[in-house]
Amino acid sequence: MTSGADLFVVCKQCGSEVSPYITECPYCGHRLRRRAPKLPRAGAPSRSPRTRSRLRRLLSPPKLRGRRGLRAGRTGFGGRSFGTRPYATIALVAASAGVWIAWHAQPSLDLKLAIFGPLHGEWWKLLAHQFAYGSGIYAFTTLVAVAIFGWLLEQRYGPVLVLTLFLGAGVAGALVASAVYPVPLVSGGDAGAMALLAAWAAPDLRSARRGSYYDGDLLGAAAVAALLLAMPFAIEPLGLVDFHPIVRGTSWLAGVTGGAVGLALGLGLHRMHATEL
Numbered sequence: 344m345t346s347g348a349d350l351f352v353v354c355k356q357c358g359s360e361v362s363p364y365i366t367e368c369p370y371c372g373h374r375l376r377r378r379a380p381k382l383p384r385a386g387a388p389s390r391s392p393r394t395r396s397r398l399r400r401l402l403s404p405p406k407l408r409g410r411r412g413l414r415a416g417r418t419g420f421g422g423r424s425f426g427t428r429p430y431a432t433i434a435l436v437a438a439s440a441g442v443w444i445a446w447h448a449q450p451s452l453d454l455k456l457a458i459f460g461p462l463h464g465e466w467w468k469l470l471a472h473q474f475a476y477g478s479g480i481y482a483f484t485t486l487v488a489v490a491i492f493g494w495l496l497e498q499r500y501g502p503v504l505v506l507t508l509f510l511g512a513g514v515a516g517a518l519v520a521s522a523v524y525p526v527p528l529v530s531g532g533d534a535g536a537m538a539l540l541a542a543w544a545a546p547d548l549r550s551a552r553r554g555s556y557y558d559g560d561l562l563g564a565a566a567v568a569a570l571l572l573a574m575p576f577a578i579e580p581l582g583l584v585d586f587h588p589i590v591r592g593t594s595w596l597a598g599v600t601g602g603a604v605g606l607a608l609g610l611g612l613h614r615m616h617a618t619e620l
Contacts, residue, residue: 355556373556419589431502432493435509436486439532442474443482457530458517473513473532479576485536488567493541500612505539512538512604515598533571534601540568541602545609572598 351360356373366376373529446452454477458468476482489509497505511533516534521527544564550557 350602362508397474428506429494429497429502431505431618432490432497435493435506435532435535436490439482439486439489443476446475457520458527459487460526460528462521469514469517470510472517472530473510473535475530477530481531481533484570484574485532488536488540488571489532492536492543492564496539496543504612508538508542508605508608509535512601513597515593515604517602520594520597521601523596524594529597533574533594534597537568537571537598537602538605538608539607540571541565542609542612545606546613548606549610549613568602 350363351376352363353359354361354368354371354373356368357371359368361368361370361375388454430560435558442456442502453477456468456471457477458472462468476485493505493509496508513535517527517529520529544561546560547557547559547561551561557615572595575598
């Protein structure tokens with residue numbers, strides 16, 4: 344017997360109940376999907392999820408199986424379901440907090456992790472600098488952004504993408520800052536935080552440009568992005584430079600680079616998932 348949920352879908356533009364086998368809402372003309380789903384044939388075997396490519400399986404949120412998974416699962420962005428905690432986001436925040444505690448026990452630790460001048464073969468600092476914070480205000484602001492947007496993005500695409508995007512954007516931002524400045528001073532995860540924020544906001548930015556409906560709060564995301572980019576200029580007037588020398592290592596150029604990386608990846612993933620509808 345067909346359930347009530349299969350008889351109609353709700354248009355996000357006008358809220359009308361319409362057939363699930365049409366592409367445009369007959370009441371307001373809003374685009375529901377690119378092409379209508381195929382009608383199921385009686386006795387025809389369903390497609391196996393193994394036909395999807397490995398890349399799409401990796402970037403897709405984990406599926407819930409069984410009654411236990413359905414009870415534990417929650418609904419994420421766009422109706423996708425996830426049943427696990429945001430372990431990647433928790434790991435990033437916990438690692439940064441652990442380095443912050445270790446720095447108080449050994450104040451010279453930041454000098455071993457942050458990028459202070461040319462690398463001179465210390466390429467591991469491209470990853471390690473993202474967990475080194477010389478200012479409490481800088482650490483609090485950045486980690487709050489990582490926690491919020493990393494969690495939201497992990498609901499869509501899973502933990503692997505969050506870790507890869509955060510670390511990859513941090514490396515790209517540090518390389519750009521090292522190439523531009525004669526004596527680069529880079530520390531903290533502002534590039535990774537900007538990448539997570541931009542990747543999350545990319546689908547809504549595209550919808551806003553087209554005049555379509557979107558769920559996210561773009562004004563709130565813009566305010567957080569402005570705060571992250573302004574942090575390098577706001578820390579020094581607070582007199583925190585004398586507190587620790589690496590506090591100058593909040594490069595705004597690294598943050599801009601991370602935002603560009605996240606925006607490009609977010610738009611690409613959104614377009615790839617849109618072709619599946």
